[in-house]
Amino acid sequence: MTSADGGQRELILRVATRLFAALGYDATSISQIAEAAGLDVATITQQAGGKRELYLTxxxxxxxxxxxxxxxxxxxxxxxxxxxxxxxxxxxxxxxxxxxxxxxxxxxxxxxxxxxxxxxxxxxxxxxxxxxxxxxxxxxxxxxxxxxxxxxxxxxxxxxxxxxxxxxxxxxxxxxxxxxxxxxxxxxxxxxxxxxxxxxxxxxxxxxxxxx
Structure with missing residues (x-):
């Protein structure tokens, strides 16, 4: 990833993977992913979609x-x-x-x-x-x-x-x-x-x- 947006998306997916693996999908919220990634929820959804889309990815x-x-x-x-x-x-x-x-x-x-x-x-x-x-x-x-x-x-x-x-x-x-x-x-x-x-x-x- 070379663009800023691409780097952000990669970070989001990496954090989401870690949290889904540790807590499970049901126990992980989009706000937890945002907090762990150091981003706001709006940026998360803009870059990678909602929780379901993140999980599918x-x-x-x-x-x-x-x-x-x-x-x-x-x-x-x-x-x-x-x-x-x-x-x-x-x-x-x-x-x-x-x-x-x-x-x-x-x-x-x-x-x-x-x-x-x-x-x-x-x-x-x-x-x-x-x-x-x-x-x-x-x-x-x-x-x-x-x-x-x-x-x-x-x-x-x-x-x-x-x-x-x-x-x-x-x-x-x-x-x-x-x-x-x-x-x-x-x-x-x-x-x-x-x-x-x-x-x-x-x-x-x-x-x-x-x-x-």
């Missing part, structure tokens, strides 16, 4: 970021063996896990929605889930056709289970032996959690060999 950014990450995980990845199929599934999960570490506001926003936040904004799941699901199915199709994935394994629910695990863990973290809560910004916590996800996938799908 933020969630559009979430979707575009997630979709780009998923493309990075699946494009050009060969699937000509069970080992490669296992690696692809783990790569999909790893890419999302790393995205959540880099942008913790993304799982926070989805967790709020799962708790019925912004329940009047009903179109997002259908608009965003369909292209993501289509891309994953397309990427896994060679593995399924090749018989590398047991047809009895519900891959859709397995991937959703991994998604629930990542989003939940990104928000709650884990208690260590001293009762301190540790999160995914701790390298050792992240390493152990990633290894657990890989082993869960490996054992559920019954891939041969060791988890990647």
């Amino acid at each position: 933020v969630m559009d950014w979430v979707h575009e970021t997630e979709l780009a990450s998923l493309h990075k995980a699946v494009e050009g990845v060969p699937v000509t063996s069970p080992e490669q199929a296992n690696a692809l599934v783990c790569r999909i999960i790893d890419q999302y896990l790393d995205l959540c570490v880099a942008h913790p506001e993304i799982p926070a926003l989805w967790m709020h929605r799962w708790l019925s936040d912004a329940s009047d904004v009903t179109e997002l799941e259908l608009r965003y889930t369909r292209p993501m699901g289509k891309l994953v199915k397309s990427a896994l199709a060679p593995a399924i056709a090749g018989g590398y994935i047991d047809p009895d394994v519900d891959m859709e629910y397995l991937l959703w289970s991994m998604l629930w695990c990542v989003n939940g863990f990104s928000q709650s973290g884990v208690l260590d032996e001293h009762g301190n809560r540790r999160h995914m910004d701790d390298p050792e916590v992240l390493r152990r959690f990633r290894a657990l996800l890989h082993r869960m996938i490996h054992r559920t799908v019954a891939f041969p060999g060791d988890p990647p």
